[in-house]
Amino acid sequence: MRDDDQRKIDFQNIHMKLDILAIGVHPDDVELSASGTLLKHIALGKKCGILDLTSGELGTRGSGPLRLVEAAEAAKILGLSVRDNLGMADGFFVNDKEHQLAIIKKIREYQPEIVLCNAVSDRHPDHGRAAQLVSEACFYSGLRRVETELNGTPQQAWRPKAVYHYIQDRHLKPDFVVDVTPYVEKKMEAIRAFKSQFYDPGSKEPESPISVKNFFEVVSGKMSVFGRDAGYNFAEGFNVERTIGVNNLFDIK
Numbered sequence: 001m002r003d004d005d006q007r008k009i010d011f012q013n014i015h016m017k018l019d020i021l022a023i024g025v026h027p028d029d030v031e032l033s034a035s036g037t038l039l040k041h042i043a044l045g046k047k048c049g050i051l052d053l054t055s056g057e058l059g060t061r062g063s064g065p066l067r068l069v070e071a072a073e074a075a076k077i078l079g080l081s082v083r084d085n086l087g088m089a090d091g092f093f094v095n096d097k098e099h100q101l102a103i104i105k106k107i108r109e110y111q112p113e114i115v116l117c118n119a120v121s122d123r124h125p126d127h128g129r130a131a132q133l134v135s136e137a138c139f140y141s142g143l144r145r146v147e148t149e150l151n152g153t154p155q156q157a158w159r160p161k162a163v164y165h166y167i168q169d170r171h172l173k174p175d176f177v178v179d180v181t182p183y184v185e186k187k188m189e190a191i192r193a194f195k196s197q198f199y200d201p202g203s204k205e206p207e208s209p210i211s212v213k214n215f216f217e218v219v220s221g222k223m224s225v226f227g228r229d230a231g232y233n234f235a236e237g238f239n240v241e242r243t244i245g246v247n248n249l250f251d252i253k
Contacts, residue, residue, distance in 0.1 A: 016081055019046035021112035021160075023103070025130035026056040026090070027071040028194045032210075032219065034116050034166040035078055036180025036187045037236050042079050043183075049082040050075065051106055053130060054090040060208035062196030064090075074193035077186065082110070091126060095133040103137035105148045108155040115160045119168040120239055123209075131165055135241065138163050167226075167237040169209075174237030176244065177226045179253075181233040184223065188216065 020041055024030040030038070030050050038048045052071060057064030068085065075083040086102050093099055107115070117134040118127040140146050142159025149155060167174055180187065192198065196205075199213045209215075220234070227235035230253050246252055 016047060016110070018049045018081060018110040018112045020048045020114045020116065021051055021107070021110050022048065022116040023051045023053065023134050025053045025118055025126045026059070027052045027067045028056070028191065028197060029118060029168065030116070031074050031187070031191045031194065033168045034236055035190050036183045036223070036234070037116070037178045038078055039183040039186055040178065040180055047081045049080050049084065049110060052085045053088045053093065055085060055087065056090055058090040059197065061205045061211060066196050067194065070194045070196060074190045077190040077193055095129060095136065099133060100137045100140060101148060103134060104141040104146060105150060105155065107138060107141040107160065108148060108158045109150055111158045113161050115163045116166055117163060118165065119170065119172065120165050121170060121172065123169045127168055135163055163241055164238040167239065172237070172239060174226060175240045177230050177232070177235035177237050179227065179230070179232040180223065180236050181227070184220070184234050191219070
């Protein structure tokens with residue numbers, strides 16, 4: 001992991017408390033899977049940010065530095081309050097004390113009420129491993145005897161109220177879905193900011209599972225399938241770590 005201030009994009013130029021922190025192991029994970037949900041909550045006045053664990057430097061197409069530039073553009077499109085990157089080693093990060101503490105510091109810095117993170121199981125092995133790493137870090141972040149500092153100042157313990165796992169490549173059955181119908185076009189615009197990763201007839205780079213010509217139709221189709229059962233045109237799906245409660249039966253769609 002690297003301590004590089006250029007990896008942080010703080011659009012308010014201050015350290016702020018976030019309502020939602022979406023964490024992805026690769027730049028574009030959040031855009032592909034949960035950016036409609038972020039757009040919806042930003043429209044509701046919530047402060048949202050993204051924390052990327054790596055720069056995706058092992059990706060088939062593009063490069064780590066290029067994907068950081070693309071991530072910054074996507075962040076502006078989404079209207080994020082902050083985008084940060086921990087500089088972990090793509091493909092070779094592990095779930096250990098060092099990596100957990102790095103995430104704990106960010107959780108305590110941004111104090112999110114809700115954390116969104118990678119799928120619990122997926123085609124890419126990094127996704128499931130990151131899901132477990134982030135989940136455990138969220139728990140340990142709430143223990144006061146786990147000590148961390150920010151710029152030499154001790155941080156206070158902070159545990160998010162909920163951790164939700166967005167569904168990615170593998171079609172898992174969602175525990176709940178979020179209606180993102182009004183935000184689909186803006187979501188697609190944010191995804192396309194990662195132009196190095198997707199279909200380009202003039203590209204000489206190798207083809208990848210997400211660079212095929214019909215990939216955006218796949219993304220749209222998945223949102224349509226998630227939305228159908230709930231009566232939405234388009235939705236994003238999530239899995240939960242604990243039982244969800246509702247205030248009354250009329251709150252359920």
